[in-house]
Amino acid sequence: xxxxxxxxxACVGFALFLGLWEIGGRILGSAxxxxxxxxxxxxxxxxxxxxxxxxxxxxxxQMAVGFLAACIVGMPLGVAMGRSDVADAIFRPWVSMFVVxxxxxxxxxxxxxxxxxxMLRVTIVFLASVWYIVLTAYNGARGxxxxxxxxxxxxxxxxxxxxxxxxxxxxxxxxxxxxxxGLVHAIRAxxxxxxxxxxxxxxxxxxxxxxxxxxxxxGLLITLMIVSLxxxxxxxxxxxxxxxWYEQQRVTL
Amino acid sequence: xxxxxTRPAGTGAPDKLEIRNVTKYYHGRGNSLPVLENFxxxxxxxxxxxxxxxxxxxKSTLLRIIxxxxxxxxxxxxxxxKNVTNTTGDGRGMVFQSFELFPWRKxxxxxxxxxxxxGVGKAxxxxxxxxxxxxxxxxxxxxxxxxxLSGGMQQRVGIARALAIKxxxxxxxxxxxxxxVQTRDxxxxxxxxxxxxQRKTVIFVTHSIEEALYLADxxxxxxxxxxxxxxxxxxxxxxxxxxxxxxxxEFLALRREIWQILKKGAxx
Numbered sequence: 001x002x003x004x005x006x007x008x009x010a011c012v013g014f015a016l017f018l019g020l021w022e023i024g025g026r027i028l029g030s031a032x033x034x035x036x037x038x039x040x041x042x043x044x045x046x047x048x049x050x051x052x053x054x055x056x057x058x059x060x061x062q063m064a065v066g067f068l069a070a071c072i073v074g075m076p077l078g079v080a081m082g083r084s085d086v087a088d089a090i091f092r093p094w095v096s097m098f099v100v101x102x103x104x105x106x107x108x109x110x111x112x113x114x115x116x117x118x119m120l121r122v123t124i125v126f127l128a129s130v131w132y133i134v135l136t137a138y139n140g141a142r143g144x145x146x147x148x149x150x151x152x153x154x155x156x157x158x159x160x161x162x163x164x165x166x167x168x169x170x171x172x173x174x175x176x177x178x179x180x181x182g183l184v185h186a187i188r189a190x191x192x193x194x195x196x197x198x199x200x201x202x203x204x205x206x207x208x209x210x211x212x213x214x215x216x217x218x219g220l221l222i223t224l225m226i227v228s229l230x231x232x233x234x235x236x237x238x239x240x241x242x243x244x245w246y247e248q249q250r251v252t253l
Numbered sequence: 254x255x256x257x258x259t260r261p262a263g264t265g266a267p268d269k270l271e272i273r274n275v276t277k278y279y280h281g282r283g284n285s286l287p288v289l290e291n292f293x294x295x296x297x298x299x300x301x302x303x304x305x306x307x308x309x310x311x312k313s314t315l316l317r318i319i320x321x322x323x324x325x326x327x328x329x330x331x332x333x334x335k336n337v338t339n340t341t342g343d344g345r346g347m348v349f350q351s352f353e354l355f356p357w358r359k360x361x362x363x364x365x366x367x368x369x370x371x372g373v374g375k376a377x378x379x380x381x382x383x384x385x386x387x388x389x390x391x392x393x394x395x396x397x398x399x400x401x402l403s404g405g406m407q408q409r410v411g412i413a414r415a416l417a418i419k420x421x422x423x424x425x426x427x428x429x430x431x432x433x434v435q436t437r438d439x440x441x442x443x444x445x446x447x448x449x450x451q452r453k454t455v456i457f458v459t460h461s462i463e464e465a466l467y468l469a470d471x472x473x474x475x476x477x478x479x480x481x482x483x484x485x486x487x488x489x490x491x492x493x494x495x496x497x498x499x500x501x502x503e504f505l506a507l508r509r510e511i512w513q514i515l516k517k518g519a520x521x
Binding site: 150151152155172245 | 320321322341342343345346347349351353355356357358366367369370371398399400414418
């Protein structure tokens, strides 16, 4: 019942927002703010033309390369920092510096060194997401219960066994969370980098923004939002499937 | 003090486990606090020994040193004539106060953990684990996760996990300390019935006099800072023991006497 209620409330809020947007759009006109009714028409056009989905697929493929690289580097690095004081001392200053640095500020620098092609997007996506993955894995590794490690030792487990059978399963939910946060940043960085060099999906948004009609831009943004939400949900669902104990444990706490 | 018979350790049945001159300091900033100093104790084969004392008397530390998850500064732990000081595994199975099950493992896999890390094959260890899950009455929950179980059930899993490795000595560190009184009473009876079917040397830590009297063959009453033996008490009650024993006049008299001993040793 509680859930139904909150869904109802969300729908009411959504309808109210659309209503206000429609009124605002009618007053301001499509050049400044296309109303939802106009965006819907433009959206069907965007789908029919095929540019939107084709560019999106291409961009997401490149984003995936950068994001996977960030996972492959970030997860072990975070775990190592969390479990070893030496690794922590060496890498933490760098992680702290980069995580607060605006990705947008780095893009012009990288355009000069690696150009505007495939590698630029991969690099920017990597740099935008890797630190969140590192920090989440780091916190997970820090939080491994010393008592559970002691239990494993008590039963005669060796260092490697403790790592595979206790540390990793204990960190696993943090790796999934880190990947979810990282992915959101990766998609944002993808669009950002593409807007700088006007290619891919970000380029499409940029070009549409130059038109005297805000309908297509809003349509592109909606697609982007849906895609981000979908991937975030997908990773969360994968985490729940693989670690059924985690969500339920949190709920009962 | 008339009913209490005290005797030096090491008489009667052969010794299963010997604690020889164990010393343990906790090192703080600038100072070292002795937890145990030259502590010696002999545990007989197949006896149910209870370490009883107030918090801070070093009883849990002693148990963790016997298990090997905590190291001692000097002294020896000898099991069946073999020096097992500061090593883990090897004949000792431990039950923890806060259960400490692995939340990502199902009941059966938690119970099989000790066998898994010692290299027992999958089919064999699952068979053994199933047997012990059954022994603690949780067959219906084999494939449940720990968070789906009550505290009492979780501790049953903890006991099955320790028993599954067929330890020479079962170590229990205030195993019922985190449970409510009713569950505690039920689990005491269950433990006794398991123990009567599968005799085993048990070292059980508690601060409850009643629990100590109800379970033990011998009670080692300890006092704190540094932990030392105040008195060793032979519990005169026969077995099997039933819940009614707890209101028996002799039981209550002994309970009062042990309380006097604890009070004498306590420095508040």
